[in-house]
Each structure stands twice: as C-alpha cells, then as structure tokens.
Amino acid sequence: MSFSRPPRSGAPGPAAPVHRRPRPKPEAEIADAVIDALVAVESGRAADKVLKATFDRRKWPPPMRSRIARLTLGIIRWRAQLDWWLERAGCRPQPMSRFVAALALIEGAEKGVIRKHLPRIPTPEAHAMDELVGHSLDHPDQPTAIAANLPDWLMPRLAARFGKRLLPEAQALCAETGLDMRANILKGSRDGAIAALAEDGIIAVPTPLSPVGLRVEGRPAIARSRAWRDGLVEVQDEASQLAALILGARPGERVLDFCAGAGGKTLAIAGTMANKGRLIATDSDERRLEQAVPRLRRADVHNVARHAIGAEGDRWLNRQKGAFDRVLVDAPCTGTGTFRRNPDAKWRTSPEELEHLTALQARLLDRAATLVRPGGRLVYATCSVLIEEDDAQIEAFLARHPDFRVVPVAEAWAAIGSPRPVPVDGPYLSLSPALHGTDGFFAAVLERGAAAPPAV
C-alpha cells in the first residue's frame, strides 16, 4: 500500500512515478570530480582555479572536498612517476588511468576499493590496476627526472643549483606542504594570532626563521577563521616574509614595491613601517593591484598608494628617479621554488618562458635601479631556484650598474629580527625546501653608492 498526497484541486491527476537514478556512491562521485578536474587542468586551466570552480559548483562535505583536492593535486604532483608505472603496465596515461594509478600507488588502495570508485572500470585501466596494486610510487629503475617528477629540461638547471643534493631538493620541491601565515604586527602579536586561530580549532606554531611567521599542518579553511577576517593573519610563505622583511623598510621612509601584484609583500612591508611614511605599490597588472585593496583594508594598512604602470614605460615612473629609500623588485619568474604549492606550474614552464622571463627581469631591475636614491637599497627577489633568474641576474646587473654593491645577506639579516642566525653561507638569501623548509626563494640586497660630494 502506498500513501500519496491527494491531488490539490485543479491539479492534474496522480503524477506518473518518477524513476530516479540511484545516487552514485561517494567514492564514485570523488572519482568523477577528480577526473573532470584533471581533464580541465590538461586543457590548460590552472589547478587552483579548477578546484575552486569544482567546490563552488557543489557544497561537498569537508572530508570529500579535501580528498578531491589532495588526489587531484597529488596526481599532478607525482604525474611522471604515475605515468612511468602506467607505461610499464602497457596502459596509456590519461586522467582515468592516472586516477587508478594514484589510488594504487599513492593511497595503497586494494582492488575492491578501486572498483568502488570506478564500478564500470574499462579494461585497460582494470589491467593496469591488476599490475599496480601492491606497489609504491618509487622504483630503482626510474631515471632522476621521473623520480623527481620534474620535466627533463629543468634537471640540468637544478643540478647546477643543487649539485649533489639534486634528488632530495628536487623531491622536496615537489612534496606536499603545510601552510604558512604571517601575523600582522599592525594589529597584534604573533602569540595573539596563534591564540585567535586556536579559537577556530586551527593549531599554528611559530616558523623558525621569520619572527612573524606561523605554520599549520594541512590546509585548514583559514578564510573562515576570525583571525583572518579580523586581519590578524595573512597567508604567506615564510620565504616571502623574509624577502619583504630584508628590505628593512623603516617608519617614515619612501618605499616602492615595484612588482606588488595583489600586495602580499606590500602588506608585510607596511608592518615594518608601522603605517608611517609612504609605500607605493606598482604593477603592470591593474587587476592584480586591485586585489590588494580588501587585503590592505583588512590589515588596517593606511600608508599605501597603488599605481598601475605600463608594461615598459610610464610617465609617473619617469618622474620618480632617485625618489625612494628602498625599492623591492619581486620579479615575475618561473616559480620553480613554489612547485610544492602549484604543482601544475612545473608542467607549464618551458625553456622559452625562462628566456622571456630573464630578459624581463633584467629590464625591470634596470628600471628599478633608477628609482633608488644614492645610499638607498634595492632588493631583487624571485620564487625561483634557477641560477639564470637569481645569481646570474645579479652578476649581470652589477656589471651594468657599477654604482651598486651587494650587501651580504649576513649583514642585511639583522633587519629581519629573526630569532635564528642567518641560515645561508653565500652573499644572497637563497632558500630551499629541503634545507630550510620554505619555498625555494632568492633575494639579493643591493645598495646604491652615495652620491659623490659636489666638486669644489
């Protein structure tokens, strides 16, 4: 016997029975979401944007959401090793077969678990599953570029930077990582930020090198915490914090953040200036500069003016010659130091892009040099570990600008107020994930010679 509501007056008679398709199991929904996301990333879209769109389309329960993100990013992160295993099993690497390989090799899933995710698994993937279950990602026959999950063309360049440490460094560049934040000293202390985060169940610990850094495990929803909404914290890797702090901007100075983007380092610099003095944030991308506005407001920063500049020339800039005590050039780069956070970027960068970027970096440095007052400082930073974008760029700059000298990082380090001694040996702040637990990062501090006294 069935109980149905009587039809309302004027309504048509009993509705025909609705045959709803049974809702797919959560495992199958995860498989669909991950495979769709991988297809979108393969078509050239950025992984973080693809995942955001996936999560905007549907409110997944948090554990499903985090598994979709981890699997999608994991497959991109360890793609070279997954493909190596698939090819060995005679299966063409593509989103579905990579998904199967990831369940087996990354998650250690048994066949029954894989079949729950893919109830109608096609024959080639089923064969690959049979071959791969019980193995793990690493295998002694894998060439270095495969074991490191990096494109071939990058390997000699990374070898030039890391020498004997190539494999551990390359693997650390591609590993999963937690999340760093910076406490906003304009609004409180680092301890206060840790306590505020704890109210929302987010356990943060101080970072070792940055005096204002916080580190959390995993990827908690920081933007939902009171600490973030009230501007007590900003998401920023420890290495980026150090690059902003080593500029040594002081209250009352005139400071330029030349490639300010959405203002990550501008915010950190404003903190060291205690909101006093003039901090100008410029970028050729007006839209990115615009994204700094809510961040500046949330952080209670009052001393920043924004200025979008033409890609190569700008009349406003031409009037600023020698006008700044300090200039930061956080240059556009390959981002090889941030592959931990943006694993899809490593498959997109190319030797042609590197060539284009090194030329742009040199032009930006030359431009920025004219804006520093005699005796003032210029900090050049990249989130790259490639010598072409880092040390070699500075050496070429010094050859073109003999009026600048390198301030050894050991001397500039005091500006940071770090509880630790300078963590590098050379003249530059050259950080790596394996040695320092930060993103791969480079910063050089340069000082313009004081003007010659007037001839008498």
Ligand SMILES: C[S@@+](CC[C@H](N)C(=O)[O-])C[C@H]1O[C@@H](n2cnc3c(N)ncnc32)[C@H](O)[C@@H]1O
């Ligand atoms: C590494 S990002 C900056 C990140 C930013 N400083 C932060 O901490 O969030 C490099 C920036 O350089 C900008 N850029 C690229 N070409 C430029 C140019 N010719 N002049 C000024 N900025 C440029 C890009 O738009 C990008 O925002």
